[in-house]
Amino acid sequence: MGYTFMVPAKIISGENVIAELGKHIEGKGKKALIVTDSFMVKFGNVAKVEDALKKAGLPYVIFDGANSEPTDKIVEAGLGVYQQEGCDFIIALGGGSPMDTAKAIGFMSTVPVGTKISAFMHKNIDMEVPYLVAIPTTAGTGSEVTKNTIISDTENNVKMLLGGPSIIPALAVVDPTFTMTAPPKVTAATGIDALCHAIEAYTSRKAQPLTDTFALSAIAKIHQNLPLCYADGKNVKARFAMSLAALEAGIAFNNASVTIVHGMSRPIGALFHIAHGVSNAILLPACMEFAIEENTERFADIARIMGVAEENTPAKAAAEAFVKEVARFCQAVGIPTLAELGVEKEDFFAQLDKMAADALESGSPQNTMRVPSKDELIEIYKKLF
Numbered sequence: 001m002g003y004t005f006m007v008p009a010k011i012i013s014g015e016n017v018i019a020e021l022g023k024h025i026e027g028k029g030k031k032a033l034i035v036t037d038s039f040m041v042k043f044g045n046v047a048k049v050e051d052a053l054k055k056a057g058l059p060y061v062i063f064d065g066a067n068s069e070p071t072d073k074i075v076e077a078g079l080g081v082y083q084q085e086g087c088d089f090i091i092a093l094g095g096g097s098p099m100d101t102a103k104a105i106g107f108m109s110t111v112p113v114g115t116k117i118s119a120f121m122h123k124n125i126d127m128e129v130p131y132l133v134a135i136p137t138t139a140g141t142g143s144e145v146t147k148n149t150i151i152s153d154t155e156n157n158v159k160m161l162l163g164g165p166s167i168i169p170a171l172a173v174v175d176p177t178f179t180m181t182a183p184p185k186v187t188a189a190t191g192i193d194a195l196c197h198a199i200e201a202y203t204s205r206k207a208q209p210l211t212d213t214f215a216l217s218a219i220a221k222i223h224q225n226l227p228l229c230y231a232d233g234k235n236v237k238a239r240f241a242m243s244l245a246a247l248e249a250g251i252a253f254n255n256a257s258v259t260i261v262h263g264m265s266r267p268i269g270a271l272f273h274i275a276h277g278v279s280n281a282i283l284l285p286a287c288m289e290f291a292i293e294e295n296t297e298r299f300a301d302i303a304r305i306m307g308v309a310e311e312n313t314p315a316k317a318a319a320e321a322f323v324k325e326v327a328r329f330c331q332a333v334g335i336p337t338l339a340e341l342g343v344e345k346e347d348f349f350a351q352l353d354k355m356a357a358d359a360l361e362s363g364s365p366q367n368t369m370r371v372p373s374k375d376e377l378i379e380i381y382k383k384l385f
């Protein structure tokens, strides 16, 4: 059996590499839509992109409505600007939300007016799309290299996971200077998101030798550098390591899929409006406790990478040490509990059935070596209180 491995056509990385954007997008389009959020404008990150475009003599228009949790409505608004302004390529700047929004605007710009984005659920999105540049400003989502976008269906309260080769950005720009503005809370949540991508990719049923390389490299970098970035956001060396780790983890899960944590996390995000990285982190220890049982060797590898098990530690003991370590690690970077976030136990328990059903519907939990039943997912959700 062979493997397929997909990455963007080009990745540029390094401190201030954004200044060179012009030469990399020469001939790719005549007018850009910059998809971002209002904070990126405020923090001066958009100005850096504007400077690069002005230097290259490329006109652009800014859509800054891609705030947290991209929805079908936000995509429609951005698409309206893209079409009215006569844009022909897209530059996404921000965390996962602007990137996911930009990806959706891209493929929705090619379909007949009136087509609902929900029509693309469970479809392989594989059409000609506008050239897409992705510039992450957090080290986490890996969205700059992935073939997926998550858009909320506002009618049905479901986070739709949409995907296909057309969605992979053509150019990923990994410039750690953009991540310097992320406050500790965001740094922690997005960094744990990247850690989940790498752990889930390495332990997925769809793992392959190439994804293993990227996943393990990402885990080592995140374990070492996330606490440094959390403690001191201005540590450029640690920030760059985290940006590369997020990219590596993105490449890993883009080709090996995510598993139980992401599967269970999306319903919490959709119903309780908790940031993606935070809900992943809240789920991580309980999900790993469940998952190690039928995959001890792989989890033992991760424990060794994290330095919490020796080469000769038996796999079962090493895997258990890994579970303890992820719980400690999440706490060390200040991840709150659901109760601390103001979620009422009663409200949460009232949604157990829907959350478990929606998690299974996404298909992600089934990539775990120990495939969970609906009842088992409910038991894991209950452990969060």
Ligand SMILES: [Fe+2]
Residues within 6 Å of the ligand: 141, 193, 194, 197, 262, 276
């Ligand atoms: Fe994620």
